[in-house]
Amino acid sequence: MISVGNLSVRFGPSTAVDNVSFDVAAGESFGLVGESGSGKSTILRTMMGLSTDWSGSITVDGLDTSTTHRKELARRVQMVFQDPYASLHPRYAIGQAIAEPLHINRMPNPEKRTIELLELIGLGEKFRFRFPHELSGGQRQRVAIARALALEPKILLLDEPTSALDVSIQAEILNLLNKLRQELGLTYVIVSHDLAVISYMCERLMVMRNAEAVEILTREQLRARDIRHDYTRDLLTAS
Structure with missing residues (x-):
């Protein structure tokens, strides 16, 4: 690989x-x-x-x-960085942050895919409208992982x-x-x-x-x- x-x-x-x-x-x-x-x-x-x-x-x-x-x-291939607070835009809600690469790459059903990813990382749909400062460090890193998985990379x-x-x-x-x-x-x-x-x-x-x-x-x-x-x-x- x-x-x-x-x-x-x-x-x-x-x-x-x-x-x-x-x-x-x-x-x-x-x-x-x-x-x-x-x-x-x-x-x-x-x-x-x-x-x-x-x-x-x-x-x-x-x-x-x-x-x-x-x-x-x-x-x-996608990358997950060390500091999840620094890698997430402070003015983007969590749902926006995850959906951004989907919109850039014109992927179908970005809203549905965002919810699926939030479920996959164990947070759930209710986190879509929260901002990074409202999350713990572990939750922010989960969001960073979800965003990295948005385009379905292999690596x-x-x-x-x-x-x-x-x-x-x-x-x-x-x-x-x-x-x-x-x-x-x-x-x-x-x-x-x-x-x-x-x-x-x-x-x-x-x-x-x-x-x-x-x-x-x-x-x-x-x-x-x-x-x-x-x-x-x-x-x-x-x-």
Whole structure:
């Protein structure tokens, strides 16, 4: 479903991602983990077409992202950001926020689809006319997930989807994401600094440090401490 080959991303003279490669199978959940500034989120943003100075190759559902129109790419892959309050327009009611991509892409029955999505994320139709400031952090993140699902993408890119939430709410969102992946047949790439989250959510993970890939592990290898690289051991100990 996803193939990233020899990806390098630059911001001016600085290299944010250096020669990184990985593949993600259809229906798989793949984790990117490492300390802040290691390049994890930059990979997601580049996959979405939000970075311009990059080299290598990225294919998503068979499409070359460097030559695919953004609107076409958006039908295949969507992103959920870390802070749901910052990613929702404060003057848009929840129903408006979810329906906006449906209107932009001229999808049929946007009102019906909005209600279906609110039911899918466990909020319900009554939330259509509420505003972001009237919702809790967990409810706002549910809305962000619903909006990402509006165009029925096959892939979700999740950038620290629970780190801005209270610990008591984090498990609810993670369980919702697992449920949606199973029911809708989604493929995930999840960025997190939290190895416990990655171990819970992902079948495989790639450890990153200083813009480079350190190693790729399965969940079973992580839990069994079957680790080759000292940095991964240190990260696991710190976690």
